[in-house]
Amino acid sequence: MVTDITKANKLLIKIGGSLLYDEYLNFKTEIILNICDMITKLIEKNYIVNLIIGGGRLSRHIVSNLKNVGLNTIDLDHMSIMATRIHAEMLSMILSKKYDINNIKNYEELLNKTNENGQNTKINIVGGLFPGQSTNAVAAMAAETFGSDLIINMFSFDYIVKNFSQENSERKRISKLDYIELKEIIDEIEQSPGHYELFDHSALKFVKRSKIPVLFLNGNNTDNIFNALKGEDIGTLLVG
Numbered sequence: 001m002v003t004d005i006t007k008a009n010k011l012l013i014k015i016g017g018s019l020l021y022d023e024y025l026n027f028k029t030e031i032i033l034n035i036c037d038m039i040t041k042l043i044e045k046n047y048i049v050n051l052i053i054g055g056g057r058l059s060r061h062i063v064s065n066l067k068n069v070g071l072n073t074i075d076l077d078h079m080s081i082m083a084t085r086i087h088a089e090m091l092s093m094i095l096s097k098k099y100d101i102n103n104i105k106n107y108e109e110l111l112n113k114t115n116e117n118g119q120n121t122k123i124n125i126v127g128g129l130f131p132g133q134s135t136n137a138v139a140a141m142a143a144e145t146f147g148s149d150l151i152i153n154m155f156s157f158d159y160i161v162k163n164f165s166q167e168n169s170e171r172k173r174i175s176k177l178d179y180i181e182l183k184e185i186i187d188e189i190e191q192s193p194g195h196y197e198l199f200d201h202s203a204l205k206f207v208k209r210s211k212i213p214v215l216f217l218n219g220n221n222t223d224n225i226f227n228a229l230k231g232e233d234i235g236t237l238l239v240g
Contacts, residue, residue: 005229005237009149011148011150012051012052014153015053016054017053017084017087020087021057031220038225038226039123043099051124052127053087055081055127055135058086062083081131084127084135085105086127088126088127089103095123102124104124133202134200137206140204140212144212151212152214152215152228155198155217156218156219158234162174175233177236179207179240183204186204211240213237213238216237
């Protein structure tokens with residue numbers, strides 16, 4: 001287990017779907033291209049990179065519009081997973097022009113696809129896999145499967161705060177937290193299809209088991225990843 005994130009080489013990057021859209025559900029193409037450029041630069045620096053992508057606004061839009069047509073919670077979870085698959089397919093298409101891509105669509109493929117012989121030019125891309133959990137849980141599971149040193153969670157905030165779900169609360173940064181502290185925060189956050197914001201309980205169980213550190217960074221500025229990997233104190237680090 002890597003305790004100093006500057007020594008991490010195998011990265012599992014979770015891209016929050018909320019980064020991909022503006023408030024009108026238009027793709028933020030500049031952000032998407034910046035993310036792809038970031039991945040290229042990481043690979044050029046000899047990092048091994050695997051990607052998990054969430055559903056974000058698209059998932060929430062689908063779920064909120066289908067709640068009244070007779071679909072149950074499992075159905076809505078499935079629709080939300082399909083939104084993540086759209087995003088995974090999009091990234092696969094863009095990145096496949098340069099790299100060998102595994103676009104993983106089920107648990108069996110996840111178990112069988114790894115970075116063969118440590119090659120850093122093969123990228124696994126995964127969306128949602130199971131109902132009842134977020135893509136953060138998929139990221140935590142995949143990180144353990146791929147032997148990742150560090151999970152980087154790219155979300156829409158600069159860091160985690162104590163009253164994360166309360167918009168008017170004091171926004172004091174938490175630079176480092178443990179599993180118990182994160183559980184107290186996510187206990188206050190809605191856990192439902194399209195609404196597994198921040199982290200869910202399944203994800204927490206996986207990272208607690210594997211003890212892989214998780215760094216939460218604002219993904220709107222992809223330089224944050226490079227700065228953090230060089231040792232800059234930014235974002236929020238989850239460690240045991």
